[in-house]
Amino acid sequence: TNEILFIDALDERRGDSSGFLSSLDELRQKLKQLGKPRFRLSCREVDWYVNGVAELAEVAPAGKVTALWLDALTSEDVGALLRHWSPRRVADPEVFLERARQQGMTPLLGNPLLLGMLVDAVSGSDWPKSRQATYELACNKMAVEHNDVRRRNSASPPVLVQDTLAAAGQLCALMLLS
Numbered sequence: 001t002n003e004i005l006f007i008d009a010l011d012e013r014r015g016d017s018s019g020f021l022s023s024l025d026e027l028r029q030k031l032k033q034l035g036k037p038r039f040r041l042s043c044r045e046v047d048w049y050v051n052g053v054a055e056l057a058e059v060a061p062a063g064k065v066t067a068l069w070l071d072a073l074t075s076e077d078v079g080a081l082l083r084h085w086s087p088r089r090v091a092d093p094e095v096f097l098e099r100a101r102q103q104g105m106t107p108l109l110g111n112p113l114l115l116g117m118l119v120d121a122v123s124g125s126d127w128p129k130s131r132q133a134t135y136e137l138a139c140n141k142m143a144v145e146h147n148d149v150r151r152r153n154s155a156s157p158p159v160l161v162q163d164t165l166a167a168a169g170q171l172c173a174l175m176l177l178s
Contacts, residue, residue, distance in 0.1 A: 031059040072110030
């Protein structure tokens with residue numbers, strides 16, 4: 001059969017498990033039960049790669065795992081994306097790139113998700129005065145529920161942005177201290 005099992009969010013499952021690699025062990029057991037089907041695992045390598053290549057190879061149909069990584073966007077890729085996005089989103093890609101350089105944001109541009117968030121945060125050419133203010137603006141935009149259906153159908157009252165940011169800050173502090 002040509003069917004392929006696609007597996008994602010191993011990191012989410014790991015958060016529910018008692019041990020660091022227990023989710024990987026559970027995955028291996030399930031793949032064995034399914035008769036060692038062809039599979040694609042899509043997640044951060046920290047969640048499986050260091051100790052998992054040999055273990056996953058045991059349940060791979062050919063007994064071998066091929067690992068692929070996504071490369072960062074090149075400056076040409078970034079320019080092409082900015083030009084491709086509507087003028088409403090990025091009025092002038094060259095001006096955007098120059099402002100990003102001035103604000104020290106160039107390292108973020110290689111990640112498509114961060115590039116899109118930065119574009120949305122600064123609303124084209126309306127850049128904050130500092131790098132910190134740019135980050136704060138991006139955090140404020142991320143803390144809002146953007147899905148209209150979820151926002152309308154929420155059983156509870158909407159969570160205030162400052163409450164979301166405070167909770168996120170506490171979680172980050174906890175993770176750093178633990």
